[in-house]
Structure formats: C-alpha cells, structure tokens
C-alpha cells in the first residue's frame with residue numbers, strides 16, 4: 687500500500703505542509719521535474735526516499751528555460767499519469783504551480799539568476815539563456831520547498847553541475863544527490879522527448895549511447911581527443927542523426943580535456959533525430 691499523495695498548487699499551502707513535517711523532525715527531500723514522468727523520474731523519487739523522510743516532487747514546465755523556437759507549447763503534459771506514478775514511487779506530496787505562482791512578476795520581467803561561464807558552454811551555447819532559466823526556477827523552488835536534500839539525474843549532466851554551482855554560490859544549505867541515467871533496452875536514455883520519435887528515429891537514436899560507449903573506450907585506450915570527437919560525429923551522421931556536439935570534457939567543469947589526461951572525463955552528445963533534440967552522456 688502506498689500512502690495517498692498530497693497535491694499542492696499553492697506555494698503558501700505547500701510551505702505550511704513542509705513546515706509541519708520539519709517541526710515533526712522529518713528530513714525533506716525534493717525532486718523537481720517538468721512532468722511526463724517515466725521510470726527515470728521515479729528512480730529519483732525512490733532515491734529521495736532513501737535520503738529523506740518526506741519526499742516532495744514538483745511538476746512545472748518552466749517557460750524561461752525554453753528558447754523561442756523550442757517545444758514549450760507542445761511539451762507533453764500528462765498530469766493524471768504523473769500523479770499516479772509519483773504515488774506508486776513513494777512520493778508524499780507534489781507541487782503543481784501555475785506560471786503565475788512561480789513568476790509573479792511575469793516571465794519577461796522580474797528577477798533572474800545568471801549562471802556564468804558554465805551556463806554558456808555545450809547546452810548553453812546551443813540554447814542561449816537555458817541555464818539561467820533553470821537556475822532561476824530551481825532557486826525559486828528551493829526557497830518554496832526548503833528541502834534538506836534535492837535529487838537530480840545524471841542524464842542532464844551539465845544541469846547537475848549548474849545546480850551544484852548554484853547551491854555553492856548562493857549558499858543554499860541543501861545536499862545535492864545525483865542518480866544514474868535510466869535507459870531503454872537498446873541503450874537510449876529515457877526522456878520525455880522520446881515520445882516525439884518515430885520507430886525509425888528511435889532505433890537511430892540508440893546510436894547515441896553506442897557512440898558514447900565507443901568514445902569512452904577510445905579515450906581510455908589513449909586515443910586522441912580530436913580524432914575521437916570527429917569519428918563520433920561521423921558515426922552519428924551515418925545513422926541519420928545531426929550532432930550538435932559529440933565531445934570529451936573534464937567531468938568537474940566541462941573544460942576541454944587533453945589527450946591522455948588523467949582528469950576524470952565525460953563523453954557528452956547532443957544530436958537531433960528528425961525534429962527531436964536528444965542529449966546523453968557517459969562518464970569515462
């Protein structure tokens with residue numbers, strides 16, 4: 687039997703609930719999401735339950751992290767299924783705010799958080815302003831929920847680094863936990879955007895994980911970084927994918943990596959399958 691999930695649309699009511707839990711000595715865990723939840727999101731909730739007594743999830747499709755030509759309007763919204771899945775996964779409460787609740791001054795006005803250099807490379811270069819939008823909404827959600835621990839997926843590795851930097855720089859007393867990427871049987875990272883893919887695009891997209899694995903192997907075996915990156919892009923293109931980037935970087939800060947470097951490394955890919963932009967990564 688799972689406990690009944692409480693649903694909050696109002697920040698003030700959620701704060702009152704969380705405050706009461708904290709006064710009871712409960713440790714608060716938080717899992718922010720944009721909904722259309724899959725097994726990857728549920729794994730975050732289960733992990734949060736291992737590090738906290740009371741787990742709050744949020745479902746909010748954040749307009750400020752989408753570019754003008756991106757999929758904000760058609761981003762899949764599946765509230766009934768999301769609530770059901772969260773309950774099954776052991777979540778205690780879900781926050782479903784309106785845009786007005788999160789952006790009382792409107793999305794074009796009001797206060798913004800600016801991320802700095804880490805927010806301008808890779809995903810940030812392809813999606814200008816994306817990480818400022820992420821940092822802004824996460825800051826607001828952290829202030830509303832005031833969790834002891836927040837859980838994020840390694841699937842969005844650059845986002846995880848941005849959040850760790852945010853917590854450090856803005857002195858949030860919140861532990862950040864990271865959960866490994868959940869994948870489909872063919873290796874494709876689970877993503878809400880996978881539902882946009884045709885059967886052919888889906889099978890082409892499995893090449894992303896295969897290419898990441900190949901890149902990590904090549905780097906471990908002493909391959910030249912520039913040659914690996916070139917060949918990786920060619921492998922993606924050979925499967926009808928259009929790469930934005932296929933790179934090896936330093937895992938600590940996503941700075942360029944020298945061939946043979948002993949620094950902890952990570953392979954990252956962003957590529958389009960048809961109209962759908964997919965990202966994935968693999969630690970070396």
Ligand code: AMP
Nearest residue numbers: 719720721726838839841842867868876
């Ligand atoms: P999203 O709803 O896509 O904004 O993702 C919400 C959280 O779920 C983020 O911390 C993501 O990194 C995480 N997440 C998304 N997909 C996966 C996955 N396949 N495995 C693990 N975590 C994931």
